[in-house]
Amino acid sequence: MLLISSVKESIEAVKILPCKCVSCHNVNLRVNFSMIFHHFGKYVLLLRKVFKRPEKWKIYSKEIFHEMNEIGIGSLGLIVIISTFIGAVMTLQIAFQLVSDLIPPTVIGQINRDSNILELGPTISALVLMGKVGSAISSQIGSMRVTEQIDALEIMGINAPGYLILPKVVAGAVMVPALVIIAIFCAITGGLIGGSLSGAVAPSDYIQGIQGGFNGFTVAVALVKAFVFGFIITSVPAYMGFYVRGGALEVGQAGTKAVVIGCISILVSDYLITALML
Amino acid sequence: MIEIQNINKSFGENHVLKGIDAIFEPGKVSLIIGGSGSGKSTLLKCIVGLHEPEEGKVFFSKEEFTGMDFEQRVPIRRDIGMLFQNSALFDSMTVEQNIVFALDMFTDLSKKEKIERANFCLERVNLKDKNKLYPAELSGGMKKRVGIARAISMNPKYLFCDEPNSGLDPATSILIDELIQELTEEYQCTTIVVTHDMNSVMGIGEYILFLYKGEKFWEGSNEEMLRSDVQELNDFVFASPLMKAARTTIK
Numbered sequence: 001m002l003l004i005s006s007v008k009e010s011i012e013a014v015k016i017l018p019c020k021c022v023s024c025h026n027v028n029l030r031v032n033f034s035m036i037f038h039h040f041g042k043y044v045l046l047l048r049k050v051f052k053r054p055e056k057w058k059i060y061s062k063e064i065f066h067e068m069n070e071i072g073i074g075s076l077g078l079i080v081i082i083s084t085f086i087g088a089v090m091t092l093q094i095a096f097q098l099v100s101d102l103i104p105p106t107v108i109g110q111i112n113r114d115s116n117i118l119e120l121g122p123t124i125s126a127l128v129l130m131g132k133v134g135s136a137i138s139s140q141i142g143s144m145r146v147t148e149q150i151d152a153l154e155i156m157g158i159n160a161p162g163y164l165i166l167p168k169v170v171a172g173a174v175m176v177p178a179l180v181i182i183a184i185f186c187a188i189t190g191g192l193i194g195g196s197l198s199g200a201v202a203p204s205d206y207i208q209g210i211q212g213g214f215n216g217f218t219v220a221v222a223l224v225k226a227f228v229f230g231f232i233i234t235s236v237p238a239y240m241g242f243y244v245r246g247g248a249l250e251v252g253q254a255g256t257k258a259v260v261i262g263c264i265s266i267l268v269s270d271y272l273i274t275a276l277m278l
Numbered sequence: 279m280i281e282i283q284n285i286n287k288s289f290g291e292n293h294v295l296k297g298i299d300a301i302f303e304p305g306k307v308s309l310i311i312g313g314s315g316s317g318k319s320t321l322l323k324c325i326v327g328l329h330e331p332e333e334g335k336v337f338f339s340k341e342e343f344t345g346m347d348f349e350q351r352v353p354i355r356r357d358i359g360m361l362f363q364n365s366a367l368f369d370s371m372t373v374e375q376n377i378v379f380a381l382d383m384f385t386d387l388s389k390k391e392k393i394e395r396a397n398f399c400l401e402r403v404n405l406k407d408k409n410k411l412y413p414a415e416l417s418g419g420m421k422k423r424v425g426i427a428r429a430i431s432m433n434p435k436y437l438f439c440d441e442p443n444s445g446l447d448p449a450t451s452i453l454i455d456e457l458i459q460e461l462t463e464e465y466q467c468t469t470i471v472v473t474h475d476m477n478s479v480m481g482i483g484e485y486i487l488f489l490y491k492g493e494k495f496w497e498g499s500n501e502e503m504l505r506s507d508v509q510e511l512n513d514f515v516f517a518s519p520l521m522k523a524a525r526t527t528i529k
Contacts, residue, residue: 152360
């Protein structure tokens with residue numbers, strides 16, 4: 001009896017959870033779990049509006065180049081520094097774990113190359129970009145929402161999701177793969193520098209290692225991941241910002257939520273792509 | 279002309295607008311007044327399509343606006359100019375870019391023609407030398423004037439102003455009111471202003487719609503308002519000692 005009553009109490013506790021979205025004033029959702037589907041549905045509907053035909057390509061293309069500069073060039077320094085150090089540390093750790101007369105030192109370069117191409121390059125870069133670019137997108141669109149700038153666009157007859165989000169998504173899908181390629185290059189170079197400076201591996205062994213047994217398909221996997229991550233990094237924060245309601249506090253909260261949800265989405269999609277392609 | 283019929287809007291359990299009907303004539307400044315939370319801004323947002331009413335219809339020049347989808351609304355929206363409560367200027371753009379934005383998006387004018395149009399609009403609101411400033415560099419009154427300049431850039435047939443005087447000193451408020459009235463007469467546009475500024479009500483209120491607890495409680499001109507016996511209206515309009523004194527003097 002006690003068990004039944006506690007279960008009833010639990011059900012009562014989660015019975016009605018009002019959604020706080022701008023467009024959902026009347027929706028009372030039954031359980032927390034269904035809220036995930038509710039937001040996913042809204043996200044898909046937003047994307048439908050994002051990919052509507054632009055009012056004027058000239059203005060959109062200008063915005064796309066502007067966003068490419070913001071997302072790509074603006075994050076280049078950070079990506080170079082992080083990936084170079086990751087490559088260097090990876091080399092030292094692989095060398096530390098694989099010290100044996102039976103294992104040739106060229107393996108260090110090989111492992112470093114493959115792990116950077118397949119996992120560290122795309123995923124770490126994406127997580128870093130989610131923090132930097134994602135929170136900026138969410139705050140930018142969120143503050144436009146709370147200061148009625150999005151309403152002003154809609155009043156003018158402009159498709160606000162298209163104008164605000166499409167250039168960011170296109171820029172993300174183009175620039176994140178480019179940044180990932182640079183990250184992979186920096187990580188492999190960082191491994192060479194780190195290994196040589198510490199004496200963990202001879203430069204000639206490392207270079208021989210990174211050249212041996214190379215499978216080009218791993219780069220294709222990395223690029224697919226980078227493309228998907230680029231889409232997530234821009235579209236998820238844009239969704240969070242677009243439907244924010246309230247003021248400065250809610251804009252900040254939306255930025256935090258965007259980064260958390262975006263990072264989880266990146267990790268889930270990372271697993272799915274790896275499982276499907278390898 | 280804008281006509282609204284039986285507008286009802288709720289947010290959850292809160293029934294904000296209860297069956298509002300009204301006709302707003304072109305060439306006239308129409309005011310929507312009422313206390314805080316009476317549904318003024320919600321009604322304005324229902325008219326321009328930022329909120330969808332649960333019931334009721336909105337007609338722009340006899341064309342039903344409420345039943346249209348986004349694409350169908352675009353031609354009507356190009357005829358709408360709106361001044362927002364906090365101006366809602368695009369803060370990443372200069373004053374000139376804010377005004378030129380709609381022209382860029384919807385016209386094929388040359389760059390020179392667009393700049394000329396922006397200068398004309400800025401001159402109209404007495405801000406000609408402020409083209410290259412960003413919204414953050416402007417005062418509250420200047421932002422409102424840039425908002426008006428942006429609203430008139432496409433020669434609107436319908437002009438909406440959401441509390442144009444909020445946060446402004448009395449002198450600037452009067453300037454903004456005069457500007458709205460002048461532009462309404464000049465463009466012969468249908469102008470709807472949401473306000474609770476009594477100076478505006480007395481100065482430019484040719485048609486006044488008084489909302490009380492989400493219902494249309496009274497309508498008429500500012501002169502009729504002075505002689506009205508509706509208690510709720512009088513409690514709202516003549517709340518301040520100054521207005522009470524003015525009424526006594528007029529009577």
